[in-house]
Amino acid sequence: MPDRKDARHLHDLFQVPPGRTLDICLKIHGAILEHRLAPGTKLSEDEVGEIYGASRTVVRAALQALAHTGLVTIEKNRGAFVAKPSIREAHEIFEARALIEPRVARMTAKSITEKDLDRLQAHIDAEHQALHDGDMGKALFLSGAFHTTIADIADQQVLARMVRSLISRSSLIIAMYWQRADTACESHSHHALMKAFAEHDSDAAEDIQKSHLIDLHSGLNLVEVRQQHDSLKDILRTG
Amino acid sequence: MPDRKDARHLHDLFQVPPGRTLDICLKIHGAILEHRLAPGTKLSEDEVGEIYGASRTVVRAALQALAHTGLVTIEKNRGAFVAKPSIREAHEIFEARALIEPRVARMTAKSITEKDLDRLQAHIDAEHQALHDGDMGKALFLSGAFHTTIADIADQQVLARMVRSLISRSSLIIAMYWQRADTACESHSHHALMKAFAEHDSDAAEDIQKSHLIDLHSGLNLVEVRQQHDSLKDILRTG
DNA sequence: TGCACATTTATTGTATACAATTTAGATTGT
DNA sequence: ACAATCTAAATTGTATACAATAAATGTGCA
Numbered sequence: 001m002p003d004r005k006d007a008r009h010l011h012d013l014f015q016v017p018p019g020r021t022l023d024i025c026l027k028i029h030g031a032i033l034e035h036r037l038a039p040g041t042k043l044s045e046d047e048v049g050e051i052y053g054a055s056r057t058v059v060r061a062a063l064q065a066l067a068h069t070g071l072v073t074i075e076k077n078r079g080a081f082v083a084k085p086s087i088r089e090a091h092e093i094f095e096a097r098a099l100i101e102p103r104v105a106r107m108t109a110k111s112i113t114e115k116d117l118d119r120l121q122a123h124i125d126a127e128h129q130a131l132h133d134g135d136m137g138k139a140l141f142l143s144g145a146f147h148t149t150i151a152d153i154a155d156q157q158v159l160a161r162m163v164r165s166l167i168s169r170s171s172l173i174i175a176m177y178w179q180r181a182d183t184a185c186e187s188h189s190h191h192a193l194m195k196a197f198a199e200h201d202s203d204a205a206e207d208i209q210k211s212h213l214i215d216l217h218s219g220l221n222l223v224e225v226r227q228q229h230d231s232l233k234d235i236l237r238t239g
Numbered sequence: 240m241p242d243r244k245d246a247r248h249l250h251d252l253f254q255v256p257p258g259r260t261l262d263i264c265l266k267i268h269g270a271i272l273e274h275r276l277a278p279g280t281k282l283s284e285d286e287v288g289e290i291y292g293a294s295r296t297v298v299r300a301a302l303q304a305l306a307h308t309g310l311v312t313i314e315k316n317r318g319a320f321v322a323k324p325s326i327r328e329a330h331e332i333f334e335a336r337a338l339i340e341p342r343v344a345r346m347t348a349k350s351i352t353e354k355d356l357d358r359l360q361a362h363i364d365a366e367h368q369a370l371h372d373g374d375m376g377k378a379l380f381l382s383g384a385f386h387t388t389i390a391d392i393a394d395q396q397v398l399a400r401m402v403r404s405l406i407s408r409s410s411l412i413i414a415m416y417w418q419r420a421d422t423a424c425e426s427h428s429h430h431a432l433m434k435a436f437a438e439h440d441s442d443a444a445e446d447i448q449k450s451h452l453i454d455l456h457s458g459l460n461l462v463e464v465r466q467q468h469d470s471l472k473d474i475l476r477t478g
Numbered sequence: 479t480g481c482a483c484a485t486t487t488a489t490t491g492t493a494t495a496c497a498a499t500t501t502a503g504a505t506t507g508t
Numbered sequence: 509a510c511a512a513t514c515t516a517a518a519t520t521g522t523a524t525a526c527a528a529t530a531a532a533t534g535t536g537c538a
Contacts, residue, residue: 015307017315017521045490055523056490057296061303068254068307076256077490077529092397099342099398158331159338162401256491284520294493295520316499316520 009152013164014065020054024062027052032071032082033144033171034137039084043072070169083172087222090173094217097166098210100159101147105193105209107154109202116153117198123149124190144171146190170216179221189215248391252403253304259293263301266291271310271321272383272410273376278323282311309408322411326461329412333456336405337449339398340386344432344448346393348441355392356437362388363429383410385429409455418460428454 011018014025028048031037049059063080066072073083085093123146130139144167151160189212196204250257253264267287270276288298302319305311312322324332362385369378383406390399428451435443 015313016303017313019315019521021521044488046488057522057524060490061300064255064300064303065307068304074254074256076258078531079490089397092395095395096397096401099339103338156331156334158328158335158405162335166397258491260491283518285518296492296494299520317501318520 009148009160009164012157013069013161016061016065020052020058021061021065024048024052024054024059025065028062028066029071029168030141033141033168035140035171035175036137037082039082039172039176041082043080043082045079069165071172083169085169085173085176090177090220090222093166093169093173094213094220097170098213098217100162100166101213102206102210104151104154104156104159104163106202106206107156108150109197109200109205111155112153112197112200117194120146120149120194120197124187124194128187140171140174144168173220177220177222179219248387248399248403251396252308252400255300255304259291259297260300260304263287263291263293263298264304267301267305268310268407269380272380272407274379274410274414275376276321278321278411278415280321282319282321284318308404310411322408324408324412324415329416329459329461332405332408332412333452336402336409337452337456339401339405340452341445341449343390343393343395343398343402345441345445346395347389348436348439348444350394351392351436351439356433359385359388359433359436363426363433379410379413383407412459416459416461418458
């Protein structure tokens with residue numbers, strides 16, 4: 001799914017030597033972003049290693065890199081799990097995004113080219129297509145990719161890396177706390193942003209991105225978590 | 240050097256299981272922050288492992304964690320080196336700090352307690368003492384610690400982690416590009432910040448932190464690089 | 479039945495051995 | 509003397525084996 005350019009940027013995110021380790025990072029990262037891996041899922045070293053035909057040494061390095069990015073939690077002597085961001089962490093992450101991404105959008109508006117605009121438009125189109133196909137996971141993945149691509153265009157490596165990490169974690173938060181059925185609300189903001197970019201309107205880009213993120217934040221139902229453990233009992237009892 | 244509380248926060252920074260791996264991270268981290276390890280120094284796995292009596296497996300994990308934080312660069316089939324931030328990276332890092340830290344200072348001013356103020360004052364005092372003793376490395380370390388402690392007090396884990404990483408990398412930048420002989424310029428800002436904190440003046444704290452960071456940024460001579468090499472064993476053994 | 483404790487099992491933590499790759503030095507030819 | 513090439517040493521990449529730890533199971537007793 002992620003094209004070659006994304007892979008290079010993701011390599012920066014994970015900071016692991018290229019090769020199998022990076023491959024595994026990318027695969028798990030993608031699975032989490034597309035919501036194929038639920039928060040809390042255990043990632044056993046043996047299991048992952050068997051799936052990708054790699055030894056535990058390599059898998060371990062990948063899991064540690066993912067832990068550093070905040071997508072995975074490693075508990076001593078217990079293993080690695082897909083992270084389950086707390087409500088508090090969720091607030092912090094979206095507040096951080098609201099601080100950083102508007103600034104990045106401002107920079108992007110200044111330096112964006114026609115070619116970059118096409119790239120972003122392609123993301124939007126692909127997202128619409130995915131929504132039309134009913135592939136929610138892919139749509140969400142592409143929605144995040146839109147944001148990371150903006151950071152790439154701004155060509156600010158330090159901020160881009162922070163943004164990438166925050167967006168990946170946001171994907172977990174959305175998996176846990178999203179309440180609205182429609183993701184269509186985003187489309188409008190993304191389009192407005194495109195317009196500001198096309199006109200190189202830095203102020204507008206910054207403002208739009210800021211309110212877009214505040215919208216996203218408020219669209220979360222950051223109140224309670226559903227527990228999967230109890231449900232097992234309920235399910236078996238009724239059966 | 241780092242007290243127990245710092246160690247807990249640093250554990251969050253590196254995201255490695257506690258134990259030898261974390262120890263090695265902390266030792267190398269400290270050596271870099273105190274400028275005992277120069278940018279570009281090679282960190283051979285065997286050599287580091289021998290110094291700390293750990294196997295390469297553990298050392299590798301530590302080096303990868305440090306690479307993730309941006310303090311170390313790993314080149315495929317070549318090994319790990321203390322990072323040498325480029326001029327461009329240096330600009331980006333200080334711009335990122337100027338974006339994030341003022342916001343953090345604002346939060347800190349709101350929630351700071353008497354005890355926290357004492358903690359910060361202790362940092363300032365220790366820094367003066369180190370300067371008086373002529374221990375430049377320690378003084379710089381403590382100057383950074385002042386900033387990270389502010390982030391800890393704000394009690395924003397997500398932002399605090401970013402700040403910690405940025406400050407650690409700043410230490411490398413200062414090692415490479417610092418031109419002024421006096422670090423005294425900082426003392427004034429730190430004192431002004433303390434006053435704002437004591438009065439819970441959020442606006443002032445934000446402003447002071449912002450101009451403080453701009454000062455630091457402009458105090459760098461981001462033009463050329465010098466290089467030097469020392470024996471790993473001599474530098475790390477004392478830590 | 480319920481609880482405490484011992485045992486078994488499974489999984490991670492660590493060390494070590496081997497393979498792949500790079501680097502440095504020596505050798506050779508011009 | 510200089511350059512190119514090849515060989516050997518050193519270093520990293522990877523796999524695997526063993527040790528340590530935590531969870532799960534089973535047992536005995538009140």
